[in-house]
Amino acid sequence: MKVHGKPTRTLWLEPDGQAVGIIDQTRLPHAFVTARLTTLDEAAHAIRAMQVRGAPLIGATAAYGVWLALRADASDAALARALAVLGDTRPTAINLHWALDEMRRLLAPLAVSERVAAAQRRAAELCDEDVAINRALGGHGLKLLEAAWERKGKRGRLEVLTHCNAGWLATVDWGTALSPVYLAHDAGLPVHVWVDETRPRNQGASLTAWELGQHGVPHTVIADNVGGHLMQHGRVDLCIVGTDRTTAHGDVANKIGTYLKALAARDNGVPFYVALPSPTIDWSLRDGVKEIPIEQRDGTEVSDITGRLSSGDIATVRVTPQGSPTANYGFDVTPARLVTALITERGVCAASEEGLRSLFPERARRHA
Ligand SMILES: CSC[C@@H](O)[C@@H](O)C(=O)COP(=O)(O)O
Numbered sequence: 001m002k003v004h005g006k007p008t009r010t011l012w013l014e015p016d017g018q019a020v021g022i023i024d025q026t027r028l029p030h031a032f033v034t035a036r037l038t039t040l041d042e043a044a045h046a047i048r049a050m051q052v053r054g055a056p057l058i059g060a061t062a063a064y065g066v067w068l069a070l071r072a073d074a075s076d077a078a079l080a081r082a083l084a085v086l087g088d089t090r091p092t093a094i095n096l097h098w099a100l101d102e103m104r105r106l107l108a109p110l111a112v113s114e115r116v117a118a119a120q121r122r123a124a125e126l127c128d129e130d131v132a133i134n135r136a137l138g139g140h141g142l143k144l145l146e147a148a149w150e151r152k153g154k155r156g157r158l159e160v161l162t163h164c165n166a167g168w169l170a171t172v173d174w175g176t177a178l179s180p181v182y183l184a185h186d187a188g189l190p191v192h193v194w195v196d197e198t199r200p201r202n203q204g205a206s207l208t209a210w211e212l213g214q215h216g217v218p219h220t221v222i223a224d225n226v227g228g229h230l231m232q233h234g235r236v237d238l239c240i241v242g243t244d245r246t247t248a249h250g251d252v253a254n255k256i257g258t259y260l261k262a263l264a265a266r267d268n269g270v271p272f273y274v275a276l277p278s279p280t281i282d283w284s285l286r287d288g289v290k291e292i293p294i295e296q297r298d299g300t301e302v303s304d305i306t307g308r309l310s311s312g313d314i315a316t317v318r319v320t321p322q323g324s325p326t327a328n329y330g331f332d333v334t335p336a337r338l339v340t341a342l343i344t345e346r347g348v349c350a351a352s353e354e355g356l357r358s359l360f361p362e363r364a365r366r367h368a
Pocket residue numbers: 053054055056093163164165166167170171175176177203241242243244254255330
């Protein structure tokens with residue numbers, strides 16, 4: 001997608017071929033700052049500190065992190081250490097482990113002398129594949145948006161609600177939930193997005209609002225608790241969110257608060273779609289509530305909030321009383337029964353074992 005009119009990805013090989021470039025997402029929306037990653041530790045830190053975040057982008061960064069590690073030492077022990085360090089950065093998004101498995105399968109059998117070049121090639125391929133997958137799923141999602149617009153009698157605006165950031169900043173490009181939105185906007189549909197702020201880290205207010213604004217998509221940021229009210233008053237035509245891990249039966253883990261939006265959508269007859277690239281499917285899991293590991297982060301993300309002062313300075317302030325304990329669950333699970341459909345690069349399917357199997361028979365069989 002474009003930043004200040006210039007086509008930009010979230011992750012790239014630097015022109016000198018010696019580092020990986022990223023957009024430091026902790027600085028958005030107030031500053032567009034890029035950073036160079038040159039070592040395994042810098043890549044692991046970027047994921048842990050959420051300079052890069054979003055399930056597909058975490059996976060892509062980890063793949064390049066393996067390359068950075070092998071440049072220093074391509075031995076078996078160094079490869080094992082890189083996979084362990086990167087695998088330990090964030091627990092919920094399965095794309096991280098998927099990408100590391102891809103790298104391990106390719107690199108472990110190779111001679112040490114061949115590993116660095118092969119790792120760089122594969123990391124670049126994974127990035128390109130992510131872009132192609134997200135563009136394809138956007139095309140399938142677009143049809144759902146067009147159908148909703150028809151159903152609405154093409155009156156007013158097509159009102160979409162999204163939670164967290166599942167846009168191009170969460171992927172290498174295009175995004176998952178927002179890929180259909182960009183395509184709809186470009187096709188001339190009068191789409192308007194309700195953007196949940198997404199406390200505690202405000203990925204909606206900071207990132208989704210920023211990237212929609214860069215592309216010129218009309219949007220309104222709302223506090224996290226507003227969605228139910230809007231749905232009761234017919235102000236939301238459909239919800240689309242992303243997912244960090246989808247079970248073989250169609251349960252989806254996504255940013256904390258997604259489940260409550262799905263409940264409100266069900267109560268109000270609003271379609272609730274989940275967009276996902278297939279590497280987000282964890283074919284080994286069945287029951288998302290019981291089995292998906294939910295990240296818990298530092299409580300200061302709840303007690304404190306960072307923003308821009310009228311002076312232009314960035315400041316962090318506490319919003320809770322001194323000493324009040326906090327709990328910071330990063331994700332929740334929306335059971336398949338609340339999901340209207342899954343949007344993937346191979347098409348749209350029911351959020352169920354049968355639905356996923358119909359689109360990905362070869363992968364479902366491998367894990368049967
Ligand atoms: C393509 S995005 C799907 C999810 O990764 C996204 O919705 C999300 O929850 C991101 O969480 P984050 O904690 O910002 O990495």
